[in-house]
Amino acid sequence: MRWLILLTVTSGALTTLSLAEACAQVDYKAGVAKAIITPEPGLWLAGYAGRNKPAEGKANDLYAKVLALEDSQGTRLVLVTLDVIGLPRELSEEMYQDIRHKTHLPRAAVVFACSHTHCSPVIYGNLSDMYPLPPDQPEKLKKYREFLRQTVVRLVSDALADLKPAHLSYGEGMARFAINRRQHTERGVIIGQNPQGPVDHSVPVLRVASPDGKLRAIAFGYACHNTTLDFYQYCGDYAGFAQDYLEEKYPGAVALFWTGCGGDANPHPRRSLELAQKHGRELADAVAATLSQNLTPLRGHFRAAYSTISLPLDKLPSIEELQAQALSKTYAEQARAKRLLKQLETQGKLDDHYPHYPVQVWRLGDDLRWIMLGGEVLVDYALRFKKDYGPQRTWVMGYANDVMAYIPSVRVLKEGGYEADSSMIYYGFPAKWSPLIEDLIVREVHALMKQLDKD
Ligand SMILES: [Zn+2]
Numbered sequence: 200m201r202w203l204i205l206l207t208v209t210s211g212a213l214t215t216l217s218l219a220e221a222c223a224q225v226d227y228k229a230g231v232a233k234a235i236i237t238p239e240p241g242l243w244l245a246g247y248a249g250r251n252k253p254a255e256g257k258a259n260d261l262y263a264k265v266l267a268l269e270d271s272q273g274t275r276l277v278l279v280t281l282d283v284i285g286l287p288r289e290l291s292e293e294m295y296q297d298i299r300h301k302t303h304l305p306r307a308a309v310v311f312a313c314s315h316t317h318c319s320p321v322i323y324g325n326l327s328d329m330y331p332l333p334p335d336q337p338e339k340l341k342k343y344r345e346f347l348r349q350t351v352v353r354l355v356s357d358a359l360a361d362l363k364p365a366h367l368s369y370g371e372g373m374a375r376f377a378i379n380r381r382q383h384t385e386r387g388v389i390i391g392q393n394p395q396g397p398v399d400h401s402v403p404v405l406r407v408a409s410p411d412g413k414l415r416a417i418a419f420g421y422a423c424h425n426t427t428l429d430f431y432q433y434c435g436d437y438a439g440f441a442q443d444y445l446e447e448k449y450p451g452a453v454a455l456f457w458t459g460c461g462g463d464a465n466p467h468p469r470r471s472l473e474l475a476q477k478h479g480r481e482l483a484d485a486v487a488a489t490l491s492q493n494l495t496p497l498r499g500h501f502r503a504a505y506s507t508i509s510l511p512l513d514k515l516p517s518i519e520e521l522q523a524q525a526l527s528k529t530y531a532e533q534a535r536a537k538r539l540l541k542q543l544e545t546q547g548k549l550d551d552h553y554p555h556y557p558v559q560v561w562r563l564g565d566d567l568r569w570i571m572l573g574g575e576v577l578v579d580y581a582l583r584f585k586k587d588y589g590p591q592r593t594w595v596m597g598y599a600n601d602v603m604a605y606i607p608s609v610r611v612l613k614e615g616g617y618e619a620d621s622s623m624i625y626y627g628f629p630a631k632w633s634p635l636i637e638d639l640i641v642r643e644v645h646a647l648m649k650q651l652d653k654d
Pocket residue numbers: 315424462575
């Protein structure tokens with residue numbers, strides 16, 4: 200009871216714990232680490248095909264951050280958050296192998312989460328056919344990729360070395376600036392605004408505090424593209440500003456952002472620095488409001504599972520179709536067609552599956568489930584899993600471990616549009632996904648969850 204009394208006499212920067220929360224605490228530990236990953240000006244910026252020059256400066260810094268958690272049995276989980284567009288599988292595998300070498304953590308215990316900010320440098324190997332890169336860029340981008348790998352591996356060690364007794368609790372707020380962007384028109388589905396379309400406005404929050412009540416970390420999510428901005432400055436977009444505001448408000452705490460199933464959501468309105476800051480403020484306020492409520496304490500042990508599944512593609516293009524696309528005036532379409540024609544020549548066939556789709560699930564104690572999926576996952580998946588496992592205690596992350604493509608639902612694959620069809624060009628796939636993928640992903644999540652429930 201000693202620190203309960205302490206809490207009553209110190210307020211201010213401290214967030215209050217309910218009596219129930221205070222009594223239910225079990226022996227968790229937490230450690231944090233962070234580093235700036237903003238490069239020097241001059242790297243090509245990710246996310247938009249239309250950019251025609253490299254970054255000229257920065258509006259705020261990009262970060263890599265790590266939250267390490269440990270339960271009373273010594274089971275550890277590591278959340279890595281990055282203000283980058285997305286990681287190719289090869290890079291997160293390299294990072295994990297280095298981490299495993301140093302820490303012996305199993306693959307399921309480590310997740311790499313990306314904010315998908317479109318004002319971060321190209322991660323070499325991701326969205327390979329999107330960018331018309333000038334000849335000096337590949338070497339610079341490979342160097343940045345290596346810097347990122349080494350930084351993340353070091354931060355994971357630092358966060359594990361920082362493990363100290365901690366109280367963990369969670370809750371959920373709401374922010375309303377995300378809008379479904381799949382606008383239905385006579386010409387089909389375009390990227391615009393669809394206020395009637397499904398969207399996930401929830402703001403899941405994990406609070407990490409030291410036994411004296413001082414906030415040490417806040418991990419929070421939101422399901423929306425970080426695309427307020429499309430300028431030539433490095434910037435974390437709304438998620439970067441939300442993290443900055445929270446770290447200002449709670450000195451000494453590390454704020455970590457992860458992206459939900461925001462593949463079909465954009466911030467609204469957008470396209471100015473002021474709007475990115477305004478959305479960041481709204482999100483930070485939603486997190487702060489959640490922290491000021493009675494959060495639910497975590498109880499019980501950690502469990503984690505990870506697997507990769509093979510996802511099938513739809514009908515592959517013919518050689519004639521590829522030859523026609525190789526003459527396209529669109530850079531990405533031409534680049535992809537030429538690469539695929541070469542593949543046909545050397546391998547004799549095109550890949551009709553993506554063999555490494557990552558599915559990861561964590562149980563944080565007895566109540567909270569965290570599903571982490573690769574790719575730019577569309578909102579239908581989050582809504583479905585929240586129905587299956589219960590809202591408020593089911594979190595669904597997209598852009599985790601490997602951002603290889605959009606991950607549309609069957610509904611969206613039928614409707615068509617960027618997330619279903621044309622985005623596959625930028626990601627270098629020969630065809631869109633088969634409608635079977637939704638069921639395959641959902642079944643794998645259920646299977647892994649069942650496995651954790653048995654443990
Ligand atoms: Zn995207």
